[in-house]
Amino acid sequence: MKYSSQMVAKPYFIFALILLAGEIVFGLAMGAQYLYGDFLFPAIPFNVLRMVHTNLLIVLLLFGFMGATYYLIPEESERELWSPLLAKITFWVFAAAGVATILGYLLVPYATLAELTYNNILPTMGREFLEQPTITKIGIVFVVLSYILNVTMTVVKGRRTTISVILLTGLFGLAFFFLFAFYVPENLVMDKFFWWFVVHLWVEATWELILGALLAFVLIKTTGVDREHIDKWLYLIIAMTLISGLAGTGHHFFYIGTPGYWLWIGSIASAAEPIPFFLMILFAFNMAKNRRIQHNNKIALTWAKGTAIVGFLGAGVWGFIHTLAPINYYTHGTQLTAAHGHLAFFGAYVMICFTVISYAMPILRGRAHGNGVKAQKVELISFWMMVIGMIGITLALTAAGIIQIEMQRLPDSAHAIGFMETQAAISSVYAIRLAFGLMVLGGLLTYFYSFFVKEAE
Amino acid sequence: MSERITKNMARNIYFGGGLFAILVFAGLTVDTVQKIPELSHDDKITESVALGKQVWENNNCVGCHTIMGEGAYYAPELGNAFQRLGASDEQAFKTYLAGWMAAQPLDTPDRRKMPQFHLTQEQVNNLADFLIWTSRVNNQEWPPNIKG
Ligand code: HEM
Ligand SMILES: [Fe+2]
Numbered sequence: 001m002k003y004s005s006q007m008v009a010k011p012y013f014i015f016a017l018i019l020l021a022g023e024i025v026f027g028l029a030m031g032a033q034y035l036y037g038d039f040l041f042p043a044i045p046f047n048v049l050r051m052v053h054t055n056l057l058i059v060l061l062l063f064g065f066m067g068a069t070y071y072l073i074p075e076e077s078e079r080e081l082w083s084p085l086l087a088k089i090t091f092w093v094f095a096a097a098g099v100a101t102i103l104g105y106l107l108v109p110y111a112t113l114a115e116l117t118y119n120n121i122l123p124t125m126g127r128e129f130l131e132q133p134t135i136t137k138i139g140i141v142f143v144v145l146s147y148i149l150n151v152t153m154t155v156v157k158g159r160r161t162t163i164s165v166i167l168l169t170g171l172f173g174l175a176f177f178f179l180f181a182f183y184v185p186e187n188l189v190m191d192k193f194f195w196w197f198v199v200h201l202w203v204e205a206t207w208e209l210i211l212g213a214l215l216a217f218v219l220i221k222t223t224g225v226d227r228e229h230i231d232k233w234l235y236l237i238i239a240m241t242l243i244s245g246l247a248g249t250g251h252h253f254f255y256i257g258t259p260g261y262w263l264w265i266g267s268i269a270s271a272a273e274p275i276p277f278f279l280m281i282l283f284a285f286n287m288a289k290n291r292r293i294q295h296n297n298k299i300a301l302t303w304a305k306g307t308a309i310v311g312f313l314g315a316g317v318w319g320f321i322h323t324l325a326p327i328n329y330y331t332h333g334t335q336l337t338a339a340h341g342h343l344a345f346f347g348a349y350v351m352i353c354f355t356v357i358s359y360a361m362p363i364l365r366g367r368a369h370g371n372g373v374k375a376q377k378v379e380l381i382s383f384w385m386m387v388i389g390m391i392g393i394t395l396a397l398t399a400a401g402i403i404q405i406e407m408q409r410l411p412d413s414a415h416a417i418g419f420m421e422t423q424a425a426i427s428s429v430y431a432i433r434l435a436f437g438l439m440v441l442g443g444l445l446t447y448f449y450s451f452f453v454k455e456a457e
Numbered sequence: 458m459s460e461r462i463t464k465n466m467a468r469n470i471y472f473g474g475g476l477f478a479i480l481v482f483a484g485l486t487v488d489t490v491q492k493i494p495e496l497s498h499d500d501k502i503t504e505s506v507a508l509g510k511q512v513w514e515n516n517n518c519v520g521c522h523t524i525m526g527e528g529a530y531y532a533p534e535l536g537n538a539f540q541r542l543g544a545s546d547e548q549a550f551k552t553y554l555a556g557w558m559a560a561q562p563l564d565t566p567d568r569r570k571m572p573q574f575h576l577t578q579e580q581v582n583n584l585a586d587f588l589i590w591t592s593r594v595n596n597q598e599w600p601p602n603i604k605g
Contacts, residue, residue, distance in 0.1 A: 046529070115515075188590075
């Protein structure tokens with residue numbers, strides 16, 4: 001560790017991992033409810049489980065990004081963080097707000113939570129992923145602003161690198177597009193249209209900048225390839241991200257009451273969205289091949305390559321299969337959508353957090369050259385368990401989606417099977433999904449164990 | 458390929474391409490916002506429809522159902538519930554919905570369960586109006602069939 005203020009990253013990483021464990025546990029509970037409708041019902045209905053599951057994901061990724069940024073920015077800027085104290089306060093405020101919100105979901109009916117938090121004054125609740133009470137959303141804005149302020153001041157006062165500037169651009173974009181979460185018009189179509197400005201323009205635009213910057217940072221550190229080269233790749237990746245991803249938002253504007261030209265524009269632009277993810281694979285493997293140093297933290301590089309590959313599979317391949325309008329006509333809102341959502345979020349964003357944590361955490365714990373051989377072996381096992389488990393979930397959900405489409409969507413109105421009957425027919429596939437989910441949890445627990453592996457002296 | 462591209466060229470592609478993409482997207486956004494009122498029959502949003510949307514949101518219905526294909530995939534599509542469950546007859550749909558909401562949760566063992574939301578008659582009526590309005594949005598003839 002070159003700067004002592006990098007230490008503020010540590011609680012962010014730890015908390016992100018704890019939230020990930022929570023996310024997976026709630027995911028397993030949902031998987032069980034898919035099979036046994038009475039499981040946990042009426043104590044925790046499905047919509048509450050799902051809200052906790054997806055909100056934990058979003059918050060854990062924000063914690064992961066923040067931790068990663070606080071670790072990386074001092075090193076990139078060649079100076080201490082502008083205000084380590086602010087970073088610590090931000091951590092506690094965000095953690096407390098997050099925990100309070102989750103408790104609110106679990107302890108009272110959602111409608112009561114809406115009432116208790118005066119949702120009627122500025123209604124923003126009850127929309128997918130943006131279920132948080134308005135007061136929590138305002139809290140998130142303040143947390144993100146203080147985070148951005150801290151990072152900006154550090155970057156401005158120190159050395160400016162391509163990585164830090166692109167990271168910062170991504171963060172400003174993240175903050176900007178979150179503001180659309182406060183716009184809830186009476187017209188559902190307008191509401192949906194701008195809802196995607198948060199959701200799509202996060203994961204397929206601004207977050208990709210953050211992803212690229214974090215990946216580039218870990219690659220520089222673990223391969224020793226010179227910056228000129230890394231920077232060039234990074235620019236190409238994010239150029240393709242913006243060129244494809246902005247108009248690519250149109251792949252959500254096919255069937256929600258928006259104009260017909262989106263069928264063409266959305267299909268064509270989003271068909272190019274896999275390109276930046278593919279470039280990330282070339283990037284990671286090229287840098288690894290041309291490495292100048294042999295870093296002892298081999299597992300960090302494994303995570304980096306894994307992020308590129310699984311991110312491409314989840315976002316690029318599974319995104320592409322339903323991104324053309326004529327195909328999306330049949331797949332829209334089926335289990336295939338869920339299949340893609342899982343592998344994309346995991347491969348690109350959860351794995352980049354693991355990548356940074358795997359690189360930075362040993363250093364923060366006083367092991368400049370990475371963990372010992374034994375700990376890295378355990379971590380490698382956890383890597384494969386989680387990756388295989390997530391791919392298993394994705395394949396199971398893909399099979400479920402295909403069956404669903406065949407039974408429910410393809411036939412005409414007279415012959416199609418209803419939703420509930422179709423779901424009942426798929427239940428064995430959901431059992432397989434649940435089993436792979438358990439494997440992911442096993443992988444995460446193994447990962448936790450790797451922190452405590454003792455090395456023979 | 459990458460050997461022939463310099464860092465400066467890559468940066469210019471990023472700034473040029475990015476700016477172009479932003480302008481195109483902003484232009485399309487302006488146009489879409491102008492067209493949505495007609496496509497969605499904005500003038501038909503009565504007070505009841507607006508209140509129904511709030512009932513929909515305050516009870517997090519989208520946490521289980523999809524509406525025009527968006528939401529969760531645990532329970533049926535409701536964007537065309539009016540046609541499927543009410544046979545496109547407003548009175549029939551309202552009667553059906555009131556009965557349905559009152560009957561939850563159904564006591565079929567291990568069937569997926571819908572909670573009891575304790576809605577007032579007024580709220581159910583608003584909800585029905587909201588779903589009826591939604592079903593009439595011009596959304597390129599989606600879903601493919603009545604099952605949603
Ligand atoms: C890491 C990047 C990505 C993440 C995290 C991600 C995540 C998601 C999620 C969670 C949904 C479901 C949204 C909902 O609940 O309605 C979704 C939908 C969708 N995604 Fe992605 N995605 C990513 C990249 C991509 C890419 C690159 C493509 C295209 C090549 C793509 C194509 C789609 C399409 C077409 C849908 C709509 C599915 C439907 O009609 O129901 N995604 N994505
Ligand atoms: Fe998207």
